[in-house]
Amino acid sequence: MFHHITVLKAEATEGLSIKPGGIYVDCTLGGGGHSSVILSKLNAEGRLIAFDQDDWAHENAKEMLAPYGDRLTLVRSNFRHLQEKLLELDFVPKYEGLPQVDGILFDLGVSSPQFDEGERGFSYNADAPLDMRMDQSAELTARHIVNEWPEREIARILFQYGEEKFSRRIAKVIADQRQLAPIETTGELVELIKAGIPAAARRTGGHPAKRSFQALRIAVNDELGAFEEGLHAAVRCLAPGGRASVITFHSLEDRICKQIFASYVEKCTCPPDFPMCVCGGKGQLKLINRKPIIPSEEELEFNPRARSAKLRVAEKLQYNVETAEGK
Numbered sequence: 001m002f003h004h005i006t007v008l009k010a011e012a013t014e015g016l017s018i019k020p021g022g023i024y025v026d027c028t029l030g031g032g033g034h035s036s037v038i039l040s041k042l043n044a045e046g047r048l049i050a051f052d053q054d055d056w057a058h059e060n061a062k063e064m065l066a067p068y069g070d071r072l073t074l075v076r077s078n079f080r081h082l083q084e085k086l087l088e089l090d091f092v093p094k095y096e097g098l099p100q101v102d103g104i105l106f107d108l109g110v111s112s113p114q115f116d117e118g119e120r121g122f123s124y125n126a127d128a129p130l131d132m133r134m135d136q137s138a139e140l141t142a143r144h145i146v147n148e149w150p151e152r153e154i155a156r157i158l159f160q161y162g163e164e165k166f167s168r169r170i171a172k173v174i175a176d177q178r179q180l181a182p183i184e185t186t187g188e189l190v191e192l193i194k195a196g197i198p199a200a201a202r203r204t205g206g207h208p209a210k211r212s213f214q215a216l217r218i219a220v221n222d223e224l225g226a227f228e229e230g231l232h233a234a235v236r237c238l239a240p241g242g243r244a245s246v247i248t249f250h251s252l253e254d255r256i257c258k259q260i261f262a263s264y265v266e267k268c269t270c271p272p273d274f275p276m277c278v279c280g281g282k283g284q285l286k287l288i289n290r291k292p293i294i295p296s297e298e299e300l301e302f303n304p305r306a307r308s309a310k311l312r313v314a315e316k317l318q319y320n321v322e323t324a325e326g327k
């Protein structure tokens with residue numbers, strides 16, 4: 001059973017402002033929660049293209065979303081290849097060599113089954129081989145990072161991606177241990193992480209391995225690099241008036257989303273409610289919400305995993321003056 005509770009389900013799909021006959025992309029299919037809401041709002045002309053790099057998500061979606069027939073196209077790929085993959089689909093309109101879709105959704109991170117199934121190696125609560133790959137055909141595993149990367153690189157990712165204060169001490173414990181024997185399992189790694197954190201600090205702030213496991217997962221899957229590339233591609237692939245809805249789960253992701261969106265609005269000086277950019281600037285997006293939308297208390301009661309979620313929505317502007325005048 002694939003059981004993932006969809007986060008900000010109504011808010012993220014309402015953010016897309018769905019037209020029944022439009023073409024939409026869910027970059028993070030997962031358990032199909034957002035995809036099924038989008039599909040339920042489409043008519044016979046409407047299409048959803050759903051990406052995931054994990055086979056599990058596809059196996060589940062093939063069954064669960066089968067009633068929608070050819071309204072749904074599944075793409076097993078990293079969303080960093082969004083533009084190339086959309087160009088391959090005949091039914092997606094193209095303009096000046098770019099695909100044109102009406103909305104794109106990202107719900108970042110891992111799904112609950114990926115995390116909860118110990119065998120995938122994402123969880124510090126289960127003993128399993130050190131894997132952590134979302135795409136099981138990818139080469140880089142957590143085992144490789146822990147056993148092969150230089151100690152200072154391990155310290156860097158623990159600090160940058162996990163905000164782990166004791167990153168250097170943990171990296172040193174890992175480097176010392178692997179001289180004796182390779183580190184093979186999540187259980188062994190949890191013990192090494194604990195050994196690198198002073199006893200008093202271990203008793204506060206949740207599970208002592210939480211931050212390091214997050215950091216390793218981000219590094220194994222190059223999550224931030226893929227998101228940056230995917231979000232830039234999304235802005236290029238939106239048709240005028242199309243929306244991007246992005247749910248992030250930690251400050252590193254949210255910062256990337258905020259900065260990328262800002263980089264496409266900052267040169268436009270048109271009023272926010274203006275339907276078309278006429279200032280001659282190169283603005284391509286307008287922000288639908290300046291402050292991120294966060295889950296309600298009711299949602300958090302029902303799904304505590306939604307606690308750190310933030311939703312940002314932006315809309316592609318109509319073509320700017322140069323393009324609108326038929327250049």
Ligand SMILES: C[S@@+](CC[C@H](N)C(=O)[O-])C[C@H]1O[C@@H](n2cnc3c(N)ncnc32)[C@H](O)[C@@H]1O
Nearest residue numbers: 006028030031032033034052053054078079107
């Ligand atoms: C949080 S879950 C999505 C849950 C989904 N929105 C739902 O409601 O069921 C994130 C999913 O995105 C996938 N994913 C994460 N990063 C990806 C990437 N760069 N390319 C493709 N899929 C990715 C993961 O494999 C996972 O299945």
